[in-house]
Amino acid sequence: MRELLDSRFRGNDGLDSRFRGNDGLDSRFRTPGVLPQGSFAGPSGRGNDEPMITRRQFIKTGLIGGAALTAVGLFYSRGLKEAPVAAVSPGLTLENRPIIAAIVPAILAGALPESGEARSKAIAQTVDGVGIAIAGLSAASQKELAELFTLLSVAPARMLLAGVWPRWEEATPAEVAAFLQGWRMSRLELLRSAYAALHDLVLGAWYGNPDTWDAIGYPGPPEML
Amino acid sequence: MTIRDRFLEGINGGWQVIDAAKLVADRALEADVAIVGSGAGGGIAAEILSRAGLKVVLIEEGPLKTSSDFKMLEADAYPQLYQESAARKTKDKAINILQGRTVGGSTTVNWTSCFRTPTTTLAHWQREFGLKDLTAENLSPWFDAVDRRLNIRYWDLSPNANNDALRQAGRALGIPVASMRRNVKDCWNLGYCGVGCPTNAKQSMLVTTIPAALAAGAILVYHLRAERLVLANGRAEALDCTAMTPAGIHPAAYRVKVRAKHFVLAGGAIGTPGLLLRSDAPDPHKLLGKRTFLHPTTVAAALMPHAINGYAGAPQTIYSDQFLDNVPVSGPIGFKLEVPPMHPVLFGTTLQGFGEVHKNLMSEFANTHALLALLRDGFHPDSPGGSVQLRDDGTPVLDYPITDFVWQGVKRSWLVMAEMQFAAGAKRVYIVHEQCNGYATMDEARAGIETLPLKNQLARVVSAHVMGGCGMAADEKRGVTDTWGRYRQLDNVTVCDGSLFPTSIGANPQQSIYGLAARNASRLAEELTRQPAPALA
Numbered sequence: 190m191r192e193l194l195d196s197r198f199r200g201n202d203g204l205d206s207r208f209r210g211n212d213g214l215d216s217r218f219r220t221p222g223v224l225p226q227g228s229f230a231g232p233s234g235r236g237n238d239e240p241m242i243t244r245r246q247f248i249k250t251g252l253i254g255g256a257a258l259t260a261v262g263l264f265y266s267r268g269l270k271e272a273p274v275a276a277v278s279p280g281l282t283l284e285n286r287p288i289i290a291a292i293v294p295a296i297l298a299g300a301l302p303e304s305g306e307a308r309s310k311a312i313a314q315t316v317d318g319v320g321i322a323i324a325g326l327s328a329a330s331q332k333e334l335a336e337l338f339t340l341l342s343v344a345p346a347r348m349l350l351a352g353v354w355p356r357w358e359e360a361t362p363a364e365v366a367a368f369l370q371g372w373r374m375s376r377l378e379l380l381r382s383a384y385a386a387l388h389d390l391v392l393g394a395w396y397g398n399p400d401t402w403d404a405i406g407y408p409g410p411p412e413m414l
Numbered sequence: 415m416t417i418r419d420r421f422l423e424g425i426n427g428g429w430q431v432i433d434a435a436k437l438v439a440d441r442a443l444e445a446d447v448a449i450v451g452s453g454a455g456g457g458i459a460a461e462i463l464s465r466a467g468l469k470v471v472l473i474e475e476g477p478l479k480t481s482s483d484f485k486m487l488e489a490d491a492y493p494q495l496y497q498e499s500a501a502r503k504t505k506d507k508a509i510n511i512l513q514g515r516t517v518g519g520s521t522t523v524n525w526t527s528c529f530r531t532p533t534t535t536l537a538h539w540q541r542e543f544g545l546k547d548l549t550a551e552n553l554s555p556w557f558d559a560v561d562r563r564l565n566i567r568y569w570d571l572s573p574n575a576n577n578d579a580l581r582q583a584g585r586a587l588g589i590p591v592a593s594m595r596r597n598v599k600d601c602w603n604l605g606y607c608g609v610g611c612p613t614n615a616k617q618s619m620l621v622t623t624i625p626a627a628l629a630a631g632a633i634l635v636y637h638l639r640a641e642r643l644v645l646a647n648g649r650a651e652a653l654d655c656t657a658m659t660p661a662g663i664h665p666a667a668y669r670v671k672v673r674a675k676h677f678v679l680a681g682g683a684i685g686t687p688g689l690l691l692r693s694d695a696p697d698p699h700k701l702l703g704k705r706t707f708l709h710p711t712t713v714a715a716a717l718m719p720h721a722i723n724g725y726a727g728a729p730q731t732i733y734s735d736q737f738l739d740n741v742p743v744s745g746p747i748g749f750k751l752e753v754p755p756m757h758p759v760l761f762g763t764t765l766q767g768f769g770e771v772h773k774n775l776m777s778e779f780a781n782t783h784a785l786l787a788l789l790r791d792g793f794h795p796d797s798p799g800g801s802v803q804l805r806d807d808g809t810p811v812l813d814y815p816i817t818d819f820v821w822q823g824v825k826r827s828w829l830v831m832a833e834m835q836f837a838a839g840a841k842r843v844y845i846v847h848e849q850c851n852g853y854a855t856m857d858e859a860r861a862g863i864e865t866l867p868l869k870n871q872l873a874r875v876v877s878a879h880v881m882g883g884c885g886m887a888a889d890e891k892r893g894v895t896d897t898w899g900r901y902r903q904l905d906n907v908t909v910c911d912g913s914l915f916p917t918s919i920g921a922n923p924q925q926s927i928y929g930l931a932a933r934n935a936s937r938l939a940e941e942l943t944r945q946p947a948p949a950l951a
Contacts, residue, residue, distance in 0.1 A: 299773035318489075325493035326501060328663060329805050366769055373768075373848055374872075381871035382507035389501065389763040392772070396758035397489030406780035407725060407758050410486030411604060413417070413612060 280320030318394025453519020455911035456680030457619025484610030491609035508870035518620030529921035544888025574727025688810025703802035716840035724756030747823030787827030792917030
């Protein structure tokens with residue numbers, strides 16, 4: 190994530206004006222409950238009136254945050270030993286699978302079957318498709334995405350960066366949509382590009398699947414006689 | 415009807431083709447000429463040098479996929495045939511780059527649009543870079559030869575409805591549009607050029623020059639990444655390569671060392687500077703990898719009152735140079751207007767938004783027309799392009815900040831595209847920007863576009879043309895290569911791809927690469943054999 194942060198800040202515009210104050214991420218970890226949703230490039234998508242930190246401080250916070258998150262991650266990993274082992278499929282890990290599974294229904298709202306087995310099957314297929322797409326990316330992109338998912342898999346980051354308070358497994362599509370909308374319209378280039386990656390992965394996996402073509406009037410490739 | 419796969423027939427008939435992913439030990443190869451990259455530049459060079467009697471090794475990092483593999487499915491094609499699964503991005507992730515990575519390079523997946531290098535571009539090169547040899551007159555025999563070799567000619571079938579919308583817009587507004595030339599033979603007009611031509615109609619390097627080179631004894635090695643040139647005394651002695659795993663993303667265990675008298679670099683305008691940077695090639699004026707251009711491209715989608723079915727039919731057959739020809743080349747950035755093929759993944763991932771909004775736009779997919787504006791970058795001091803850098807793992811990445819000068823062109827292109835789409839009968843126009851919810855009239859569009867922030871990721875900017883980074887010039891202070899593509903600081907290294915261009919081309923670049931490659935490879939063949947070079951077949 191650190192690399193991801195650095196790369197985004199090059200040539201960025203309008204960041205400095207937006208962030209003021211000095212309450213870094215680490216302080217939020219101690220009191221996450223007091224933060225209003227959407228305050229950190231959150232789901233409101235307002236994007237213009239957020240408080241926060243300067244660019245320099247954000248980078249610094251990113252580093253501190255990274256260390257803090259590692260500690261949190263280690264703490265959580267003890268619990269993971271008892272968790273069921275995720276099915277092994279390309280591009281999917283214990284960390285990214287529940288996040289992708291939460292994001293898919295939000296990005297595909299209206300496109301997915303309404304309910305029942307058809308819906309769960311379509312979601313599962315799309316999650317698998319996202320995994321396959323990730324596995325096909327360059328090693329450098331895979332690393333950046335892994336960093337993003339690692340970050341989002343840790344509760345404080347999920348709450349503070351994404352504004353999603355429940356666990357990913359329990360987040361509603363509306364809550365996830367609010368998170369995506371916040372990142373999509375964020376004034377922070379890093380979050381916009383992370384949104385764009387999720388957008389492309391999910392919609393690519395969805396519309397690459399022939400089952401989705403009827404709904405958009407695409408007949409598929411012509412038969413080669 | 416079964417399509418003959420002449421590539422597989424050739425392999426069965428004894429062509430020397432090696433899959434480096436299947437190596438079980440390190441390997442050494444010797445050649446007169448090693449060519450890195452099998453796209454437009456490498457393919458042309460491979461044919462000319464092989465037919466001149468030189469022993470050629472042609473190295474490709476991507477896989478070998480041929481017509482039998484091309485099933486017209488995006489889900490297969492993007493991971494297999496494109497750099498970084500068709501998701502290659504500039505360093506700040508603001509521009510998505512479509513670039514081929516397979517035997518035949520981008521020519522295997524391009525949309526077959528052919529243009530000779532515009533005379534305004536050549537005149538600018540003469541003025542600014544001293545490239546006095548590169549006149550339209552001097553280049554024309556090479557473009558003629560390429561026309562014959564790749565069957566480049568005007569497309570005489572009707573344009574599909576997506577292209578026809580551009581034609582109608584031009585007619586309605588009095589803006590000149592023209593037909594394109596295409597490199598196809600017996601084309602079925604299917605519309606799937608971008609995912610590999612299933613009928614071998616597209617005259618890509620995969621079905622033309624590479625088979626000719628293999629028939630003349632060249633060796634093709636695919637799934638092989640060129641890591642670095644071993645340099646000594648101002649020469650390249652060898653090329654160290656790493657075999658890739660079959661998926662082509664991660665290196666495998668085995669190495670291949672290629673020794674050659676001469677090295678031709680044709681890995682594209684990100685790959686070639688990347689290889690030279692990894693090799694610590696001498697670069698006294700700090701020009702290597704700099705001035706890399708993209709034709710930054712904007713997109714406008716329009717809901718039309720009738721079916722467009724933009725997935726069917728030759729993808730690009732109509733264009734307009736109105737906004738290139740009528741502006742000074744070094745003034746505010748001009749742009750070429752074309753249309754893209756419409757396929758579900760390409761369009762669905764490009765289109766803004768998510769959820770119901772996105773779904774509703776996609777439900778009109780068959781009635782949607784899209785326009786592209788390709789911005790002519792590199793002709794103005796405020797459009798210096800990007801620079802190729804190396805990541806920690808040695809892979810190249812293009813840092814291309816979009817300057818305000820370019821953003822102003824982006825905005826002008828949105829206004830023009832909206833106006834043209836309404837003139838063609840659009841019911842609603844969607845600039846591909848996260849804050850655009852569509853416009854019902856031109857007045858609405860004018861007011862709306864005025865409010866769209868010119869910011870990375872909010873505005874969708876894409877590219878399918880990477881150029882520059884090893885720019886030609888008359889002297890070493892302005893370019894690392896000369897007009898013959900020779901790398902100035904290395905006696906036996908020739909660059910032979912789009913990285914030679916000192917600016918963008920201002921048109922789809924494939925024929926500019928073919929023509930220059932034919933000229934320069936012929937000269938190289940004569941130098942190495944002291945015989946007249948063979949003509950292209």
